[in-house]
Amino acid sequence: MSRRTHPRSKPALAALTALTALATTAACSSTHRTDDEAPPSTSPARPTTSRPAPEPPSPSPADGTDTHACADGNCEIAVTEPVTIRFRVPGDAGRATLSVTKVGPNEIEYEVKSGNNRSSGGASGPGQGCLTYLRERGSGNSCGTLTPTRPSPQPDAVVIQATTNTNGTALLHIVSP
DSSP states (O other), X not given: OOOOOOGGGHHHHHHHHHHHHHHHHHHHOOOOOOTTSOOOOOSOOOOOOOOOOOOOOOOOOXXXXXXXXXXXXXXXXXXXXXXXXXXXXXTTTEEEEEEEEEEETTEEEEEEEXXXXXXXXXXXXXXXXEEEEEETTEEEEEEEEOXXXXXXXXXXXXXXXXEOOTTSOEEEEEEOO
């Protein structure tokens, strides 16, 4: 037995079928949250304040900001402004002076004097820094991308490492043999 439909009811049947499909889809849909998403809010909408992303934490220097910790030629400090640091150098040179002349976000400039030797360094850009090697008969610099980790001691040389940071703090390491 076959059913016959009236020709005028085809549009009505199509509309009814579409509405039924839409209602079924709406009734069966669900929203899944990931752990990263906030739960839906039931409070009225409030304007949000746009804040910059937090800075990554800067390394915590072993000696904080105490420039006097460098007097013996071994320290790890953070500087945020120009400072002068005097420290012991092995050998005939006796004492050296490190003068940080500029510090800012992703930049540092400094000069080192030891006996008759002078050396200067400067770096700008994220993760940039300089290494200065003080030896009894001279000094040398190397600047570029550095990690803010303590440099290795070198025989017969004091190593000074200055590393930039995005927050305007430079990390200084002075390492004596």
